[in-house]
Amino acid sequence: MQWIEVSIVCERVATDEVTTLFDDYADNGIIEEDIEEQPNLIKLTLYADPILDADVIKEDLEKRLIEANITVKSIDAHILDESTWLNSWQQYIEPTEILPNTVIKPAWQEYDNVDNKTIIEIDSDISFGTGSHETTRTCAELLKVYSESMDLDKVTCLDIGTGTGILLLVAAQLGIKHLVGIDIEEYAANQAKINCENNEVHAEIICGNLDTDFEGTAQLILANLTVDPLKILLPQIGKKLEDNGILIISGIIDDRYDEILPYITEHWHIIEERVAGPWHTFALEKL
Numbered sequence: 001m002q003w004i005e006v007s008i009v010c011e012r013v014a015t016d017e018v019t020t021l022f023d024d025y026a027d028n029g030i031i032e033e034d035i036e037e038q039p040n041l042i043k044l045t046l047y048a049d050p051i052l053d054a055d056v057i058k059e060d061l062e063k064r065l066i067e068a069n070i071t072v073k074s075i076d077a078h079i080l081d082e083s084t085w086l087n088s089w090q091q092y093i094e095p096t097e098i099l100p101n102t103v104i105k106p107a108w109q110e111y112d113n114v115d116n117k118t119i120i121e122i123d124s125d126i127s128f129g130t131g132s133h134e135t136t137r138t139c140a141e142l143l144k145v146y147s148e149s150m151d152l153d154k155v156t157c158l159d160i161g162t163g164t165g166i167l168l169l170v171a172a173q174l175g176i177k178h179l180v181g182i183d184i185e186e187y188a189a190n191q192a193k194i195n196c197e198n199n200e201v202h203a204e205i206i207c208g209n210l211d212t213d214f215e216g217t218a219q220l221i222l223a224n225l226t227v228d229p230l231k232i233l234l235p236q237i238g239k240k241l242e243d244n245g246i247l248i249i250s251g252i253i254d255d256r257y258d259e260i261l262p263y264i265t266e267h268w269h270i271i272e273e274r275v276a277g278p279w280h281t282f283a284l285e286k287l
């Protein structure tokens, strides 16, 4: 698998404006780096899934910058192979407290656990889900809130688009016993299995499609995806969610909010919506 590295150098004061402009390409977040001897400048880098051509992304970003009347010092987009991406990305991921007292520690980073926090160790390989992204964090927060009133011994938690399995590991930490993760990508399903084993969490991990490869039902379902798969999956998820169950969805960026909203309200009652940066996360129940 390949990735597109996109880098923009701009005035530090323009950081927020520029990151908002290209946030929807940055599933894995945006890296901010100082530039030596030029403290007024900042380098912003993201790794985009190469669904589009690097040149197309660059042209699109240049157009957005012009429309927003923002001048940058430079902009570059080029393809990286998987191993280069790994080396580029992993060095920036830091241990992060995803919930109070629960720290996600990248397997390749040191963490001095002076406060005796609960540690979930994640080897992210090339799968999304290191805990640094707003969508993962907000799903974890809502998972905590809505699992509190459930019988944790009996609940099944299904994580659609499990990635590294991070949300299953958080669910296990919260006390949920029956855990199922599903991902269409084989590398993600394999990584989720490894992370569950390494954290001594028992979970069923399925590589496949929700409709055809998961036959059960669940009282708690998580789906931190993007708008396109959510549009397809939102009706299917209804059949897998128990009647008193809660569905938590995320991965909805500001720009596509109006587009997804009718798909949500057609089948679901919105209990709660949280916004973190440009990302929207919902807790839903069946209508």
Ligand SMILES: C[S@@+](CC[C@H](N)C(=O)[O-])C[C@H]1O[C@@H](n2cnc3c(N)ncnc32)[C@H](O)[C@@H]1O
Residues within 6 Å of the ligand: 027, 127, 128, 129, 130, 131, 133, 135, 136, 139, 159, 160, 161, 162, 163, 164, 165, 166, 167, 182, 183, 184, 185, 188, 208, 209, 210, 224, 225, 226, 229, 233, 251
């Ligand atoms: C944004 S990541 C979320 C990872 C993790 N759950 C988290 O919250 O950090 C989305 C994941 O969904 C997977 N995915 C995308 N479309 C899917 C689909 N239709 N069914 C299952 N998984 C899907 C991707 O392979 C990716 O691993």
